[in-house]
Amino acid sequence: MTSLVSRNPADPSDVVAEFPAPGAFAVADAVERARTAQTGWAAAGAAARSAALSSIASAVEAAAGELAGLAVREVGKPLAEARAEVARTVAIWRYYAQAPYEPTGAVHEPAAGAGLLLTRRRPHGVAGLITPWNFPLAIPTWKAAPALATGNTVVLKPAPEATASALRLAEIVRGALPDDVFTVVPGGSVEGSALVSAADVVSFTGSSATGRQVVRAATDRGIPVQAEMGGLNAAVVLPDADIDRAAAHIAAAIAGYAGQKCTATSRVIAVGTALDPLREALAEALRAVPVGDPADPATVCGPLISAPARDRVAAAAQGAQVLAEGAAADGPGWYAPPLLLDKVPAGHQLLCEEVFGPIAALLPAEDLDQAVRITNAVPYGLVTSVHTADLDAALHGLDRLDTGMIRLNAPSTGVDFHLPFGGAKSSAHGPREQGRAALDFYTAGRTYTLTPHGG
Incomplete structure (x- = not known):
């Protein structure tokens, strides 16, 4: 049996947890048990589901310190960000605790004669969730909470690197739910494929290559699927x-x-005369980013998740001029200094692929039109940040950006969990996540025609 090993990225000799990969049959069994439990969970009613999600929020809040510490140790998340992620996780559970009371349909007049026409949204059944390691608490939550709120049961397959965090979250969640309503199945690609093959609705976050496989498999089965597959984001x-x-x-x-x-x-795109002052200011700001032990509250840039991830950052710096290099961290972890590249040639890896590390390219643009073309000239379209004092110019450019989310005078990072989240092109497939959009994704619409008996 294959073992899953989760290591501390800041100290790879520290094994956080080791688990056996259960295999495809265990996944199928978990889905069947969840399907059996789903009927009772959906029938429990709005008040019961709302109370359960509220109870989960309180339990997560009570364990905030422990959960933040686990995220720091297991995935190398800086402590300040780990605490913020736990707080967001609590808020998401509380937000969706109100969702069971939302309207599930509408009443319409018939075109002719007596009777009623109704629309109603009903749960799909078992939601299969496949989540990444980088947000080990928030991403499973923003998938599971709306699925549960709308009457689905959940089987979650987390990334192997975040297995301990997912299992601890599951212990907390299951304390407020009936048996088999929420199940975590550790594993890798075998278990992920088995979940896509058995669930009634699938939500995936991860790499583009894996996401495309998930989408194809779910589409072949004719089940609803959404996939969030990264970005190559511009400022x-x-x-x-x-x-x-x-x-x-x-x-x-x-x-x-x-x-x-x-x-x-x-990618950082400087328009016209912004190039020279931005080059200097950004290089200085990047050199000043605190790099080091993620358990230090002052740390902003901690370790990469693995040695190969660290090596990809170093490889991506080849073929361009290093304009600024941040601090190097001490210690045995998988650290890489923040890098800003200049004179990046066309076709360079950083302009074509998501590296997923602390590295960016500085690119010039003559005007806003060229900046929009550069922004759009990649396969991805998740988020773009635009920095300007001219609202007219911003609006002129924003409508032509091929990205799902646009942030004005703000970092590209940051998520408002009550609004739809998702990208365009290779960044996403299917309906948006989060907010009310998630409630629609985890339910199927039905249309009822009611006519009087004998009418």
């Missing part, structure tokens, strides 16, 4: 922007959590 800086403020935002979006966010900035 566009116009000449009238507050350059120092923009540089601070962009440096944080490049190096925060070692760039291991799908919303991290990896």
Whole structure:
């Protein structure tokens, strides 16, 4: 039986947890048990589901310190970000605790004669969730909470690197739920494929290559599927922007959590005369980013999740000029200094692929039109940040950006969990996550025609 080993990225000799991969039959069994439990969970009613999700929020809040510490140790998340993730996790459970009371349909008049026409949304059944390691608490929550709120049961397959966090979250969640309503199945690709083959609705977050496989498999089965598959995000800086403020935002979006966010900035596009002052300000801001032990509250840029991830950052720096290099960290962990590249040639890896590390390219644009073309000239389209004091210019450019989310005078990173989340092109497939959009995804619409007996 294959073993899953979760290591501390700041100290790889520290084994956080080791688990046996259960295999495809265990996944199928978990789904069947969840399917049996789903009927009772859906029938429990709005009040019961709302109370359960509220109870989960309180339990997560009570364990906040423990959960943040586990995220620091297992995935190398800087302590300040880990605490913020736990707080967001609590808020998400509380937000969706109100969802069971939302309307599930509407009443319409028939075209002719007596009777009623009704629309109603009903749960799919078992939601199969496949989640990444970088947000080990928030991403499973923003998938599971709306699924549970709408009457589905959940089987979660977390990334192997975040197995301990997922299992601890499951212990907390299951304390408020009936048996088999929420199940975590550790594993890798075998278990993930088995879950896609058995669930009634699938939500995936991870790499583009794996996401495309998930989408194909789910589509072949004819079940609803959504996939969030990363980004190659740009920050566009116009000449009238507050350059120092923009540089601070962009440096944080490049190096925060070692760039291991799908919303991290990896391309910085300076428009016209913004180039020279931004080059200087951003280089200075990036060099000042605190790098080191993620358990230190002052740390912003901690370790990469693995040695191969660290090596990918070093490889991506080849073939361009290193304009600025951040601090190097001491210790045995998988650290990489934040990097800003200049004179990046066309076709360079950083302009084509998501590296998922603390590295970005600085690119010039003659005007806003060229900046929009550069932004759009990649396969991804998750988020773009635009920095300017001119709202007219911003609106002129924003409508032409091929990205799902646009942030004005703010970092590309950051998620408002009550709004739809998702990208365009290769960044996403299917309906949006989070907010009310999630309630629609985890339910299927039905249309009822009611006519009087004998009418």
